[in-house]
Amino acid sequence: MPRLLFLLFFCGLLLSAERSQATHIVGGEMGMQHLRDSTYALNLIVYFDGVTGDPGALDGSLTAAIYEKGTNRFVEDVVLPLQQNTLVDYTDPACSNAKLITRRLVYTRNLVLRRMQYRSPSGYYAVVERCCRNRGIANIQNPGGAGQAFLVEFPAVVQANGQAFRNSSPSLFPPLSDYACQGELFYYDFGGQDPDGDQLVYELVTPLNGHSTTSDSKPDRPASAPYSQVRWRADLSVSQQIPGKPTLRIDARTGRLEVLPTELGLFVFGIKCSEYRNGVKIGEVRRDFQMLVINCARNQKPQLQVEAQGHSLPHVPTGTLAFAAGEARCFQLRFTDADAASRLKLYLRAVNFEATLPTPSITTGTVRSAGNPDVLVSTVCFPNCFDTQGKTYELEFIVADNGCSLPKRDTVRVAFTATAPPDLPPSISTTAQLPLRVHPGEAVNFEVIGQDLDGDALTITMRGLGFDAPSLSSTLTMRPATATERRADFAWTVPCAAIDRGLHEFEFLVTSSNECHDAQTQRVVVPIQVEYENVAPLLQTSFSEAPPAPDAPPILITLPMGGVYEATLAGTDADPNELTLTAAGKEIDLAMVGMTFTHQDGLGKAAGTFRWEANCEALQRQPLEVTFTLQESTCRPQPRQQTVRFAVLLPETPAFLPPNIFTPNADSKNARFELASVLPPEYCTQRFGDIKIFNRWGRQVYRSTNRSFSWDGGGLPEGVYYYLIEYSNRQKFKGTITIAR
Structure with a gap:
């Protein structure tokens, strides 16, 4: 052209x-x-x-x-x-x-x-x-x-x-x-x-x-x-x-x-x-x-026709088009030029509003030449969310040719309004049964339910008002969403750390979002009152008639060597908490010193039996001290204790008064030298070793390792003889014995 x-x-x-x-x-x-x-x-x-x-x-x-x-x-x-x-x-x-x-x-x-x-x-x-x-x-x-x-x-x-x-x-x-x-x-x-x-x-x-x-x-x-x-x-x-x-x-x-x-x-x-x-x-x-x-050659003006989808065609640029919510916001543009081989360009211009304009499906093309159509058809669609906010927008569709020196143009101005789809706010609720009063260790579980009748995408979040909810081990687990609903499971096992705050307000937020509107958020607050009271448990023992008082001095229990002592312990708790009875020796192993402790623990009550058989190990390690503890399983426990000291009594040792003469003369009277009745008793490390008898020249004439020895003189002549008695603990006894006939 x-x-x-x-x-x-x-x-x-x-x-x-x-x-x-x-x-x-x-x-x-x-x-x-x-x-x-x-x-x-x-x-x-x-x-x-x-x-x-x-x-x-x-x-x-x-x-x-x-x-x-x-x-x-x-x-x-x-x-x-x-x-x-x-x-x-x-x-x-x-x-x-x-x-x-x-x-x-x-x-x-x-x-x-x-x-x-x-x-x-x-x-x-x-x-x-x-x-x-x-x-x-x-x-x-x-x-x-x-x-x-x-x-x-x-x-x-x-x-x-x-x-x-x-x-x-x-x-x-x-x-x-x-x-x-x-x-x-x-x-x-x-x-x-x-x-x-x-x-x-x-x-x-x-x-x-x-x-x-x-x-x-x-x-x-x-x-x-x-x-x-x-x-x-x-x-x-x-x-x-x-x-x-x-x-x-x-x-x-x-x-x-x-x-x-x-x-x-x-x-x-x-x-x-x-x-x-x-x-x-x-x-x-x-x-x-x-x-x-x-002087330029004649260039004819291109022609543009605008048709609005769903409205009478062709569109006459008078009046105002109204696109309802959910209605496609599309225009079909038909443009041509009477000149042969004319290359056309289509573009849009917002007259009285600012927005990102959609791109036509066809923006350039050649008409009226071999292989090209006489009329170009292009579609322009605004997003379904496009909303003129109650105002009338004016939009120009412009087609320009490639004429020299400047393109000629045809412009169609369209006035229109558009309403975005409605966006109802979401709702949120819970299955929590209020009021919620809980104690440490109890589990709190309920559902959080978000709904949106528009079918918008929903997210549910949780936060603590004035405290960090995750740090207190509370969780919110999402379930798969349905068309209009989203559910989440709240779970909280109340920790001891929640005691001081008392009232915990958990805020749950549901947010709906779609491509047409800003996100909307609704909230619900679930108050959970954490309560905590603890009565100290009671410990009763057969060690004493009265329950042990704090800071009371230890009770003293004495037992002779080989003796047996038994005691019972009973713990009760009014709360009731889980009770545990224990016995701990101070720098001693209970079993080694002959002690045993058995216990039955339980909710609100515990019982124990103590038994002691005094042995040599106990004698060596005394004084013995054992602390019996009644412990409760709670956030702020108040344990009760009884401390007992144990001592082993040594056997009585008679005065060592041995005989100093015996008469082995066949008259059956005082015929043997015996000391069993006057020797110190045997126990633990104190054991009879032996007795040795010597003549006046120091020659050993008799020896026995039997505590109950009985010496008849062995046919030795009359006279004074010397004896030496030794125990395993190096205790020694010396003396003389005279044989008279």
Whole structure:
């Protein structure tokens, strides 16, 4: 199809290295960008005519002069070297025209704006002057002799209170190397961006001519303000810079530029962008542009038809569509173009709301060519959850072709409301039987039940109000969910650590969630009162008639060697707790010293039997001490104890009074020497060893290891004999015995 090539020729500046009067300036702009601390970059962008411009007029550097606003006091010169030389690309390369080529020249240098030098409240401006503009410009007088003053205004770097003030000039849109078509609307979004977030205001201005002339096309130092302006053609002015119906205009807030040119030719125009911070103007940037208007082949407008699913078709863009809850929010879009082989692009624009818009099933396609349909069909569906919150949203469906220089478009605006599915809050309950009063060691179990009639996903959580529930070993175990219900099992075996707090409030929360609404949470609190009282158990023993008192001295039990002692113990508890009876010897093994202890433990009662048979080990290790303990199984036990000391009584030892004479003379009287009745008793380590009898010369005449020995003298002569008796514990007895006949 014939393509309308649409060229917006942004202001280019050709700065010649020589002082020639060659015409080459398309337009340009200056800017001041903050880099760091007090360092800034001063930038100059010049747009150069790449078709008729004289290459010899391309400057390797340009000089900028900085002046104080109001007083026009000169501050300093800044030499700006050429850093970039590139071509400006067409918006659509298919619409390019060999008669229109623009180069983008970038001159830049860093400089330091010192606080003591740049502190004037009125601010400053930087300027570069160069001549000359293209001779073919049709809307100003003497274009070949007209120069351009590139100007940027910027504030002081320090405020009145001494605080640093940082600012960067606004960055305007990238230039387009396009052209406009006579009789067709030209539009472009010239809106810029400000690095500091300042407010930007756009307006059309008359381009500046400045002081440069054909004879002095590149002044050594640009002069200070004021600067002369170009002179408009007699029938034109700043408010009507390009012949058109409507003439050139710009939106002060958005920077959108529009014109429907009615005359062929090359036209220059100027735009000023002012920046405001907190309602105060702090700077401005100017840019000159050129627009080439040509005769373009006829391009027909594409057509778009919108059909709303579930509503009468086709949709007429009047009235308001209402999508009910649960209803599909879909539109079917049918778009075509009468021109052959037209490539179409479909997109959406929210007019009065902010939201992420859905992507059409088809966004681009070609119609009316071999292998391609005549009509493209695309579907756009908003999510089922999309809700206009009771407001009427306006949405534009736009289809654009690939005509030159700018696409033609068809727009259908739809007003609609949409209601999201309802979202009832969930409910939560428990099977806990209140009031809950429990004691340590008891188990608490109940169900927590969450329900949601909408069938939303449910989660149940638990927490303690003022305490950490998991640290007290409480658990909440989830069950598999059903369509509208979720259950969880609460389990808590009350620990001793819960005694001090007493009242424990467990909070259970059920949260419902779905893709259409924010999560909703409901709660229920189950109070559990932990109670604890403990009565000390009672210990009764046969060791004494009264129960043992705390800190009472031990009871003393004595028993002769080989004697047997038995005692009984009984424990009772009114609570009742599990009772245990134990017996522990102090540094002794009970069995080794002849002691045994048997016990029967139980809930609320315990019994024990103690038996002691005094043995030699007990004799050696005495005094013996045994502590009997009645222990209760509870959080804060109060044990009861009875301590008993045991002692072994030694056998009585008679005085050792042995005979000193015996008469073995066959008269059957006092005929033998015997000591069994007068010897010390035998026990444990005290055992009879032997008796030895010696004559007066020390010769042993008799020996016996029998305690009950009986010596008849052995036929020895009368006289005095000596005896020695030894026990196993080294006890010795000595004496004399006389044989008389």
